[in-house]
Amino acid sequence: MSTLTVHKPLERAGAYILLSIFAFLMLAPLFWALLTALKPVGAVFDDPFGLSVDTWSLKSFTDVFKTTPFHIYMFNTLKITFFSVIGVVATSALAGYAFARLKFPGRDFLFMLLLATMMIPRQVTLVPTFILMKEFGLIDDHLSLILPGAISVFGMFLMRQFFITVPIDYEEAAKIDGAGVLRRFFQVILPFAGSTIATLVLLQVMAVWNDFLYPMVFLNSELNRTLTLGLAILRGDMDTQWNMLMAAVVISNLPILVAFLITQKFVIKGIATTGLKG
Amino acid sequence: MTLSASQKEAIAGYAFILPIMSGFLLFLAFPVVASFFVSLADWNLINDPEFAGIGNYIQLFQDPFFWTCLKNTAYFSLFAVLFGMFLSLYLANLIHETKPKGASFFKSSLFLPVILSSVAVALVWQWLLDGQMGMINHLLNMVGLPSVPWLTSPAVALNSVILVAVWRQIGYNMVIFLAALANVPDELYEASSLDGASRFQTFWNVTWPLISPATFFIAVTSIINSFQVFDITTILTNGGPANSTNTLIMMIYQNGFQFFKMGYASGIAYVLFGIILIITAIQTIVSKRWVHS
Numbered sequence: 001m002s003t004l005t006v007h008k009p010l011e012r013a014g015a016y017i018l019l020s021i022f023a024f025l026m027l028a029p030l031f032w033a034l035l036t037a038l039k040p041v042g043a044v045f046d047d048p049f050g051l052s053v054d055t056w057s058l059k060s061f062t063d064v065f066k067t068t069p070f071h072i073y074m075f076n077t078l079k080i081t082f083f084s085v086i087g088v089v090a091t092s093a094l095a096g097y098a099f100a101r102l103k104f105p106g107r108d109f110l111f112m113l114l115l116a117t118m119m120i121p122r123q124v125t126l127v128p129t130f131i132l133m134k135e136f137g138l139i140d141d142h143l144s145l146i147l148p149g150a151i152s153v154f155g156m157f158l159m160r161q162f163f164i165t166v167p168i169d170y171e172e173a174a175k176i177d178g179a180g181v182l183r184r185f186f187q188v189i190l191p192f193a194g195s196t197i198a199t200l201v202l203l204q205v206m207a208v209w210n211d212f213l214y215p216m217v218f219l220n221s222e223l224n225r226t227l228t229l230g231l232a233i234l235r236g237d238m239d240t241q242w243n244m245l246m247a248a249v250v251i252s253n254l255p256i257l258v259a260f261l262i263t264q265k266f267v268i269k270g271i272a273t274t275g276l277k278g
Numbered sequence: 279m280t281l282s283a284s285q286k287e288a289i290a291g292y293a294f295i296l297p298i299m300s301g302f303l304l305f306l307a308f309p310v311v312a313s314f315f316v317s318l319a320d321w322n323l324i325n326d327p328e329f330a331g332i333g334n335y336i337q338l339f340q341d342p343f344f345w346t347c348l349k350n351t352a353y354f355s356l357f358a359v360l361f362g363m364f365l366s367l368y369l370a371n372l373i374h375e376t377k378p379k380g381a382s383f384f385k386s387s388l389f390l391p392v393i394l395s396s397v398a399v400a401l402v403w404q405w406l407l408d409g410q411m412g413m414i415n416h417l418l419n420m421v422g423l424p425s426v427p428w429l430t431s432p433a434v435a436l437n438s439v440i441l442v443a444v445w446r447q448i449g450y451n452m453v454i455f456l457a458a459l460a461n462v463p464d465e466l467y468e469a470s471s472l473d474g475a476s477r478f479q480t481f482w483n484v485t486w487p488l489i490s491p492a493t494f495f496i497a498v499t500s501i502i503n504s505f506q507v508f509d510i511t512t513i514l515t516n517g518g519p520a521n522s523t524n525t526l527i528m529m530i531y532q533n534g535f536q537f538f539k540m541g542y543a544s545g546i547a548y549v550l551f552g553i554i555l556i557i558t559a560i561q562t563i564v565s566k567r568w569v570h571s
C-alpha cells in the first residue's frame with residue numbers, strides 16, 4: 001500500500017462526501033434537463049419535483065422535429081464533423097510523420113513556426129477568414145467550416161510526438177527491404193498509431209460538433225444550420241418552451257455523449273497528453 | 279536524372295507537409311497578417327476599404343463600450359480561471375490521495391459537462407437559473423431564502439456566467455491535473471510521510487512543485503480560452519442586462535457581422551490578441567520562478 005493513500009476512516013468518509021456532492025452538482029443539472037424534456041408541458045410548473053414516470057412522454061422530442069428541421073441540422077453537423085475529422089487526421093498524420101522522421105531543409109524552422117501559432121486565438125482570424133471565404137464564394141457553404149477544420153497544429157503535434165516514440169528499427173528494416181517513404185508510412189508506421197488517431201478523432205469531433213461562433217458567422221440559410229445554431233435559434237423562437245428546448249438539448253448532445261461513453265479512455269488520454277510536456 | 283536517397287526523402291517530406299502548410303498559410307498566417315491591415319482601414323465589405331491609419335484604435339480606446347467589454351472579460355477571466363483551477367486541483371488531489379472506490383465514476387461525472395456543447399450547457403443553466411420558474415430559485419424559496427435575479431440583475435449576471443463556465447471546465451482541468459499527479463514518484467511521498475509531514479505540508483512541499491508544469495499549462499490555456507468567452511454569454515444573457523455580460527469577442531461579432539465594420543472589428547481582435555500575448559508573456563516570466571523543470 002502506498003503511503004500516499006489516506007487511511008483515516010474519517011478523512012476517507014469526508015472525501016467520499018465531498019466527491020459525491022460534486023458529482024451530484026455535475027449530474028443534477030443534466031438530469032433536470034432530461035426530466036424537463038420528458039415531462040408534459042404543464043407539469044414543469046405545477047409539479048417541478050414530480051418524478052412520476054407515467055406522465056412522461058416523448059412529445060417534446062417529436063415537437064422539436066415538427067417545428068424545426070432538426071434532422072437536417074443533425075445531418076449538417078454530422079457532415080461537417082465527418083469531413084473535418086477525415087481531413088485533420090490526414091493532414092496531421094502526414095505532417096506529423098514528416099516532422100518526426102523525414103529530413104528536409106527547413107524542417108525544424110517550419111515545425112517551430114507551426115507550434116508558435118498554437119497560441120494565437122482563433123478569433124483574431126475571424127474577420128479575414130470571413131473575407132477570404134466571401135472571395136472564394138464559400139459563405140453559407142459547409143466547406144467554409146470543413147476546410148479550416150481540417151487543419152490542426154495541435155493534431156500535427158500529437159501525431160509527431162507519437163511517431164517519435166515508434167522504434168526506428170522497424171523502418172530501418174523496411175528500408176533495407178527497399179520500401180519507399182510511402183510504403184514505410186502506410187504499412188510500417190501508421191498501423192502503430194491507432195490509439196493516437198482515435199484520440200485525435202475524438203478531440204476533433206468534440207471541437208467541431210460543439211463549435212458555435214464560426215457556423216454563426218459563415219452560415220446563413222436555415223437549411224444549412226448546424227445543431228448548435230439550431231439550438232440557439234430555437235431558443236430565440238421558443239423563448240419559454242423549456243420542455244422543447246431541453247428536448248433539443250438532449251437530441252443535439254446525445255450522439256456525442258454516447259460516443260464519449262464508449263471511448264472515454266481515448267478522450268481522457270488525449271486531454272491528459274496536452275497538459276504534459278511532449 | 280537520378281535523385282539521391284536524401285533528395286528523395288526531402289521531396290517526400292515537403293509533399294507530406296504540403297497539405298498542412300497550405301492550410302496554415304491560408305487559414306492562419308494570412309488571416310493573422312491580414313487582420314492587422316484590415317484594422318488600419320474602414321471597410322464595410324461593400325465599398326472599397328479606406329485607409330484610416332490608427333483611427334480604429336483611437337476610436338476604440340475612446341469607446342466606453344470597449345472598456346465595459348474589456349472589464350467584463352477581465353473580471354470573468356480572473357474569477358473563472360481562479361475558481362476553475364482551484365476546484366479542479368482540489369478535486370484531482372482528493373481523488374489521487376484517497377483513491378476512492380468508484381474513482382472512475384467520480385471522474386466521469388466531473389468530466390461529463392466538458393463534452394457537451396457550450397451552447398447546450400448555457401441553455402440548461404438558463405433554465406435552472408430562470409428568475410421565476412428556475413429550479414435554483416425554487417430550491418432557495420423552499421428553504422425560506424429569497425429568489426436571486428441570477429440573469430436579470432447587472433450586479434449578479436456576470437457572476438452567474440462565471441459559475442456556469444467553472445461548472446463546465448472543472449473536469450477538463452482535473453484530467454490534466456490527475457495525469458500530472460500520477461507522475462509524482464511515490465518515494466517522495468514516502469519520504470515526506472516519514473519526516474512526519476502533514477497532508478497539507480506534503481502537498482505544498484512535494485506535490486505542488488512537481489505538478490507546476492501542468493499548473494502553468496492550465497493557467498495559460500485557461501486564460502487564453504476565457505478571454506475568448508462567447509458561446510455562454512451569448513446564449514445565457516446575450517450580453518445583458520445593461521451590457522453587464524458583453525465580452526470582447528461578442529463586440530467583435532457585433533461590429534464585424536452585425537454592423538459590418540470590418541476594420542473596427544479587426545482592431546478589437548488585435549487588441550485582444552495583444553492582451554493575451556502580454557498576459558502569456560507575464561505568466562511565462564513569472565513561471566520561471568516557480569515552475570519546476
